[in-house]
Amino acid sequence: MIPQTDDAHLLDAYSAAVTGAVDAVGPAVVKIDGGRGSGSGVLFTPDGLILTNCHVVDEARAMRVVTADGRVTPGETIGLDADTDLAVVRIDASSGAPLPWATLGDSRAVRVGQIAIAIGNPYGFHHSVTAGVVSALGRTLRARSGRLMDDVIQTDASLNPGNSGGPLVTTRGVVIGINTAMILPAQGICFAIASNTARYVAARLIRDGRIRRSYIGVAGQTTPVPRAVARANQLAVTAGVLVVSVEAGGAATAAGLREGDVVLAFAEEPVTGVDDLHRLLTDQRIGIPAAMTILRRGARRQLTIVPRERN
Numbered sequence: 001m002i003p004q005t006d007d008a009h010l011l012d013a014y015s016a017a018v019t020g021a022v023d024a025v026g027p028a029v030v031k032i033d034g035g036r037g038s039g040s041g042v043l044f045t046p047d048g049l050i051l052t053n054c055h056v057v058d059e060a061r062a063m064r065v066v067t068a069d070g071r072v073t074p075g076e077t078i079g080l081d082a083d084t085d086l087a088v089v090r091i092d093a094s095s096g097a098p099l100p101w102a103t104l105g106d107s108r109a110v111r112v113g114q115i116a117i118a119i120g121n122p123y124g125f126h127h128s129v130t131a132g133v134v135s136a137l138g139r140t141l142r143a144r145s146g147r148l149m150d151d152v153i154q155t156d157a158s159l160n161p162g163n164s165g166g167p168l169v170t171t172r173g174v175v176i177g178i179n180t181a182m183i184l185p186a187q188g189i190c191f192a193i194a195s196n197t198a199r200y201v202a203a204r205l206i207r208d209g210r211i212r213r214s215y216i217g218v219a220g221q222t223t224p225v226p227r228a229v230a231r232a233n234q235l236a237v238t239a240g241v242l243v244v245s246v247e248a249g250g251a252a253t254a255a256g257l258r259e260g261d262v263v264l265a266f267a268e269e270p271v272t273g274v275d276d277l278h279r280l281l282t283d284q285r286i287g288i289p290a291a292m293t294i295l296r297r298g299a300r301r302q303l304t305i306v307p308r309e310r311n
Helices: 009-028 195-208 227-232 253-257 273-282
Strands: 030-035 037-043 051-052 065-066 071-076 076-081 086-090 115-120 128-142 148-155 167-169 173-181 188-192 218-224 240-245 263-266 290-296 299-305
Touching: 009 030, 009 037, 009 115, 009 128, 030 051, 037 115, 037 173, 051 195, 076 195, 086 195, 115 148, 115 173, 148 173, 148 195, 148 253, 148 273, 173 195, 188 195, 188 240, 240 253, 240 273, 253 299, 263 273
Parallel strands: none
Antiparallel strands: 030 037, 030 065, 037 051, 051 086, 065 071, 076 086, 115 128, 115 167, 128 148, 148 188, 167 173, 173 188, 218 240, 240 263, 263 290, 290 299
16 A cells, blocks of 8 residues: 555645755845846855856946845946856955855755755835746757856746846755856746856956957858768768858968868867867967868868967
């Protein structure tokens, strides 16, 4: 005989888990009035540093931050990264009561199906809470800059305009993501930038004010490689990046890359599309010679290119 479950007890346990997490992290969640209307953010250090979305503050000439206890203070942008849709903002922590702050957890420990809690200010409704589960891990999402964001968390904890930049939290009160987007008109398909990505980006923004990346000075588009050409050149790839234009005086020009070439590999890594090339052009490639395999007029060639720092 199957034992009867105590539904009321289960509901109480669930409620206790959610309320406990909100009690722990809620005081660190702020409302940000800036560039494109209002959004959310989360204090992650005791000296007034806030993580939020780049798109919340990137056009803000003046920024107004409202803390959970009602304090209103101006905010200063420390750094922005449109490619991960993250920003760091600072508020003055020297006056008034000490500022609460939340802990960034290890997003590698997150599991599909675990409870996820979103806290923010949707449509200006201050300090709203929604809860659901982690629906999927390792998603990719295209940022407004055009680059793909990797390691994105999918959740069904409801998000609405104004939730952007707020934290996605576990029942232990640990931040596992920064809420960034929802799919409209779908219900229950929402996304958060993983906390490990947020921690890395925040550290670089605090240190440098920006994220350094390399670039080679081309405009390109993903293109298929005809089977006959692939066989003739003993290529394992079926697609590459067609070079549409080459920046005058750039790294690609110096390497001898031309319009009409098709990039197949960079630094001994296959390039099957523009997103692959973006992913490989990290700050560690700046000034470092790298082998580049291309197709030119149907023939395979090898070039050496030295990526430069993107301004």
